Amino acid sequence: MGTVSKALSLLAYFTHGRPEIGLSDLTRLSGMNKATVYRLMGELQESGFIEQADGDRSYRLGPEVLRLAALREAAVPILSVSRRVLKDLSEETGETTHLSLLQGSQLNSLSHAYSPRHATRVMMDDAEVLSYHGTASGLAVLAFAEPEFSETILTAPLPRHTADTVTDPGAIRTLLDAIRQSGVAQSVGGFEAEVHSHAVPVFGPDARVIGALAVAAPASRISDAQAAEIAAALLRAGQTLTRRIGGAAPAHYPQQAAA
Amino acid sequence: MGTVSKALSLLAYFTHGRPEIGLSDLTRLSGMNKATVYRLMGELQESGFIEQADGDRSYRLGPEVLRLAALREAAVPILSVSRRVLKDLSEETGETTHLSLLQGSQLNSLSHAYSPRHATRVMMDDAEVLSYHGTASGLAVLAFAEPEFSETILTAPLPRHTADTVTDPGAIRTLLDAIRQSGVAQSVGGFEAEVHSHAVPVFGPDARVIGALAVAAPASRISDAQAAEIAAALLRAGQTLTRRIGGAAPAHYPQQAAA
DNA sequence: AGTATCGGTTCATTATTTGAACCATTGGTT
DNA sequence: AACCAATGGTTCAAATAATGAACCGATACT
Numbered sequence: 324m325g326t327v328s329k330a331l332s333l334l335a336y337f338t339h340g341r342p343e344i345g346l347s348d349l350t351r352l353s354g355m356n357k358a359t360v361y362r363l364m365g366e367l368q369e370s371g372f373i374e375q376a377d378g379d380r381s382y383r384l385g386p387e388v389l390r391l392a393a394l395r396e397a398a399v400p401i402l403s404v405s406r407r408v409l410k411d412l413s414e415e416t417g418e419t420t421h422l423s424l425l426q427g428s429q430l431n432s433l434s435h436a437y438s439p440r441h442a443t444r445v446m447m448d449d450a451e452v453l454s455y456h457g458t459a460s461g462l463a464v465l466a467f468a469e470p471e472f473s474e475t476i477l478t479a480p481l482p483r484h485t486a487d488t489v490t491d492p493g494a495i496r497t498l499l500d501a502i503r504q505s506g507v508a509q510s511v512g513g514f515e516a517e518v519h520s521h522a523v524p525v526f527g528p529d530a531r532v533i534g535a536l537a538v539a540a541p542a543s544r545i546s547d548a549q550a551a552e553i554a555a556a557l558l559r560a561g562q563t564l565t566r567r568i569g570g571a572a573p574a575h576y577p578q579q580a581a582a
Numbered sequence: 583m584g585t586v587s588k589a590l591s592l593l594a595y596f597t598h599g600r601p602e603i604g605l606s607d608l609t610r611l612s613g614m615n616k617a618t619v620y621r622l623m624g625e626l627q628e629s630g631f632i633e634q635a636d637g638d639r640s641y642r643l644g645p646e647v648l649r650l651a652a653l654r655e656a657a658v659p660i661l662s663v664s665r666r667v668l669k670d671l672s673e674e675t676g677e678t679t680h681l682s683l684l685q686g687s688q689l690n691s692l693s694h695a696y697s698p699r700h701a702t703r704v705m706m707d708d709a710e711v712l713s714y715h716g717t718a719s720g721l722a723v724l725a726f727a728e729p730e731f732s733e734t735i736l737t738a739p740l741p742r743h744t745a746d747t748v749t750d751p752g753a754i755r756t757l758l759d760a761i762r763q764s765g766v767a768q769s770v771g772g773f774e775a776e777v778h779s780h781a782v783p784v785f786g787p788d789a790r791v792i793g794a795l796a797v798a799a800p801a802s803r804i805s806d807a808q809a810a811e812i813a814a815a816l817l818r819a820g821q822t823l824t825r826r827i828g829g830a831a832p833a834h835y836p837q838q839a840a841a
Numbered sequence: 842a843g844t845a846t847c848g849g850t851t852c853a854t855t856a857t858t859t860g861a862a863c864c865a866t867t868g869g870t871t
Numbered sequence: 872a873a874c875c876a877a878t879g880g881t882t883c884a885a886a887t888a889a890t891g892a893a894c895c896g897a898t899a900c901t
Contacts, residue, residue: 326857326889327589327622334650342657346848356891361849363586363889370590372650377787380848384654386685389661389692391593391631392651393644393709398601402648413732420655426630426645433648450652529636585888605879615860620880639879814844 329355330363334372337384339448343380359379401533402434404567408536410437410561416538416553419445422525422564423453423460430461430473433534445518445539454514456495457484459522460535463508466499467524467532467576471498487512506534506577507554511542519545521553523561530573536561539549588614589622593631596643600705604640661693663826667795668695674797675797675812678704681784681823682712682719683793687731692793704777704798713773715754716743718781719794725758725784726791726835732758736806746771765820765836766813767794770801779803780812782820788818789832795820 350357352485371387405422417440435447444532455461465473477492502508502547508522522537610614626632630646664681672679676699682691694706714720724732736751763766781796
């Protein structure tokens with residue numbers, strides 16, 4: 324691992340639950356030498372990727388990432404395009420919708436929309452890591468990812484998030500086959516209890532899966548009829564999003580399913 | 583300059599006008615050795631900061647920056663807070679508004695809002711570099727920045743963007759004094775001809791200037807009365823934004839100006 | 842007074858980065 | 872078809888930068 328990768332890997336320790344990290348904590352988290360962490364953080368700070376909080380001297384993400392994200396969006400406007408699609412989809416279904424993107428081997432939630440229709444909603448955060456086997460989005464991605472990638476995920480230990488999480492690799496492979504048939508993944512309470520979510524894959528220009536579009540609703544609200552409606556709406560929205568970002572579904576993706 | 587800074591400095595060559603860069607171009611732009619650039623870009627790619635376009639092999643910003651930006655916003659929600667302020671301000675003034683933030687020694691536009699009131703509007707891009715001496719935002723920042731910083735900017739060569747750009751450091755110092763008095767900066771056609779813009783500084787938690795909030799309008803539309811209205815609205819909006827992001831104006835900032 | 846944190850610093854040792862030169866391909870010119 | 876000038880990518884000895892154990896001063900708690 325080069326020095327640059329090491330420095331950038333430090334950025335991965337910042338999450339919603341841990342937005343600021345002190346030098347000693349970061350040293351422990353990363354397992355690197357304190358002097359090394361200190362110097363790397365200094366360089367990240369010079370470049371604006373990191374800044375130090377005013378009170379204590381703990382580190383947090385800096386303003387430079389905003390500039391880069393704005394440029395990325397200008398070049399590849401996935402998020403801005405997705406916002407419209409998410410909004411329309413949440414209005415159509417009356418439920419919370421969200422988009423997640425594959426970043427390296429990690430699936431991250433990146434954008435979401437709520438519907439005002441119901442008082443109870445599934446709440447979402449952006450930049451959260453999604454479980455592959457526990458979420459509909461994760462299953463949708465696995466079903467259409469390269470087989471080696473899916474196998475790597477499935478052969479690693481699969482944590483049990485709730486009582487309903489499916490953790491048997493064999494059972495999941497069966498699920499994935501069904502998803503490949505229908506084009507829509509489903510998960511009931513696999514990550515958070517009482518959350519019923521549906522998801523479809525989103526494809527990039529080379530017809531490879533780049534993420535997933537999902538609808539998440541309180542489980543008690545979802546009848547079979549509603550599930551079918553959501554699935555149909557998702558398939559349409561997924562195809563729209565894939566097309567608008569200049570992507571293309573692979574030939575084997577069930578294009579005409581559910582009118 | 584450490585290896586990490588070198589790698590990150592490569593990211594700075596990506597702009598709106600140049601969203602994709604090939605290896606050879608990047609080598610020329612950066613002045614580094616080709617092998618060095620190649621290896622650094624490889625590391626940035628592994629971390630998801632860079633990805634390679636499908637067709638040719640040129641580089642562009644990767645999806646990882648989106649995740650970091652979402653986390654930064656969760657920790658320090660300047661952009662999301664500013665969007666409301668910008669929207670209200672553009673509705674109130676009927677003109678285009680934008681927020682720019684100081685990143686290192688560079689001032690970048692990062693968020694904007696349009697008003698539907700007029701058919702002709704000043705158009706904005708996010709993640710564009712703003713001139714200090716040619717824009718109202720730049721002047722607002724200079725007026726309230728550390729004196730050494732302002733002097734560094736003013737003693738460097740000041741490019742003439744339009745026929746109306748003020749490029750004499752002495753004249754600019756006089757302007758800055760006036761801005762410190764009124765709290766509002768103004769520039770007519772200093773960066774783009776026919777654009778009349780007003781701007782106020784935005785302050786961080788340590789009462790240091792972190793950016794500027796601006797209103798930009800076609801010069802022909804701005805009468806003295808309208809300029810006064812815009813200035814008043816800007817002062818109010820600037821104070822709101824500074825407060826909402828947990829910032830504080832310095833004691834010498836004209837707080838009560840224009841009720 | 843003692844001790845266990847914390848952020849930050851030092852400097853000889855070590856390992857990584859560097860760059861000139863080299864390949865293989867592609868696309869345009871003669 | 873031969874040539875030239877690009878491109879992205881690769882090699883390896885030499886130069887440089889990264890590393891880590893130990894140390895410092897400050898703060899807070901026992």
